[in-house]
Amino acid sequence: MGELRRDPIIGQWVIVAGKDDSLKPEDYPKEKHVVEHAAICQFCPGRENQTPPEVDAIRPGGSRANSSGWWSRVIPNKFPALKIEGNLGKRGDGIYDLSNGIGAHEVLIETSDHYKQLADLAPEEIANVIKLAQNRSLSLAKDKRFRYVMIFKNYGESAGASVEHSHSQIIALPMVPKTVVAELEGAKNYFGYRGRCVYCDIIQQEIEDEERIVTQNEHFIAFCPYVPRYPFESWIVPKEHNSRFCLLNDPERFSLASILKETLMRIKIILSDPSYNFYLHVTPLNYKDEETYHWHIEIIPKLSRVTGHEWGTGFYVVHTCASVAAGFLRDASVAVS
């Protein structure tokens, strides 16, 4: 029996199927991923001269920038959505507001191996990818024009990926995105009302309830949120209150790499290698109310199509309830390192 559930952070209502009538993994359409462009891939080693010059890289042997010998590398996007040079030039046009499209748009190539996905990398390698994302966030934070750094990944064609070589993207924005503002405000209201972080409270309840947990380790917990917007949506949240992704230390970074790998592997096994998106929700640059917000990762396997109703209302209909989804993901047999 389905029900309506309200997200405790932003107050969004979602229609969720009941345990008894939830769709199972096999009820969702399958997608095939074809890897076919290795011969012409600009993200592959040896073709560094075909990309814009790199801004950072992990080069264990100390090789020269823009040569081969790297594990992961960050380059400016060749077709950026936003331009790095210039000023914002905020202006009005009648009743409308606009500004120049200033921002940074970078690509983080996660591995030199064209045939590996993020989930296939060793935790040490994923930790390097995270390290690069942290470095870029810290570096972009110094640019006074920017207010927010968004780190995200599109895997697979139906999740919007246009290049098959494993990569994620970093976009620095001159304003805080709306979805993040809603979370920041919701979390701040909750804190004002109860004096506690809403994410800390969620984690506490999830640990008590158990049924929506996918996995956990020393520093992180992965679970299917009580109020998902998409089937098999999974979050990775630091267990202790933490508002600064950029400041993760070595052991925390390794924990994050392990749980990210494990969660992605479970999704891959249970849902037959679906396309997916994930993104980090972190605090805006120079954010004051750090005790109220808690950074986290949201992973969304691409299984369903957004209909007119969801698009028009933001009222999502999810045909697999969170505890059923978590049960499947928990039961996946993965070798945990």
Next chain:
Amino acid sequence: MPELRKDPVVGRWVIIATERARRPGNFLDQERTIFDQTSLCPFCDNKDFEIYKLKGDKDGKWKVKVVLNGTTILSTNEKFKRRGDGIYDVINRYGAQEVVIETPKHIANMADLDIKQIKLVIQTYVARFKDLEKDTKLQYIMAYKNYGWAAGSRPIGHSRSQIIATSVNPLRVKEKLIGAKRHYEYRERCIYCDILRQELEYKKRLITQTEHFVAIAPFASRFPFEVLIIPRKHHCDFAEGVIGQEEDFARMLKDILLRFKIGLNDPAYNYVIHTAPFRQKNKGPKWKTIEEDYHWHVEIRSRLARDAGFEKGSGFYICAIPPEDTAEFLREVDL
């Protein structure tokens, strides 16, 4: 230089590509719908529970039919119950989900129905809105359509749309209501009337006009070929405002859907009719100026671009074609 544009109602920023903009003709529905021709159409010979029916004058046969679909989650055959679950709030599945079968004929796209038939669909919406409004537990109602696979529809080539009524106001609707109210408090004018006035003056984002309606490509479009239909006459409520304009509204809807079909090679699309929440239940201090500040309208979105991680995570959108180009392209489609 790309532009950052702000939606004047909800304050959402979008990135409008300019230099990297793709030409309108290069957009293709990548998951082009292939309709199932082999099995029997469940809407031609419908066995679902019938809620409402519009009959023809001459032959007495049904022209438009509203049914309860078996796969829905919401139902009005439930007691309305709220409860808490730790820090979470829950309401049971009270609500209405109905399917409007728009024609007895096996025609896939509403664009191919004649204006008279679309008018009957509009009248059906009005009748269902009026009826569901009587239910004191329902707060909000919406009529919408999913056409084609990428728009979330099953590949059955029979034109239909959906009505959904819920016991709470949905988030995106609230954002619009709050944005419109804020504009009204500040300027004592309706934001949609202001948009209409400015777009009629600028002309560059106009697509087409009829006696009672204007179609534009919105200034801060999120998607390629996004269309906004605004009624010229200010009214917050669709089911009241459209009275007397049903045929003209049908003409406008068909016009836009035909431009999509011809100009963009029959892409998947959604439309959503946005109206004020049921007013007698939403008239408290919160929405007390709703009749003045809100303006019913229709949003139409072709499904030629996919939402990726950036859009999902940020609510920021990257629109790969400026709305001015969308408008020009759709204006010039040869009907």
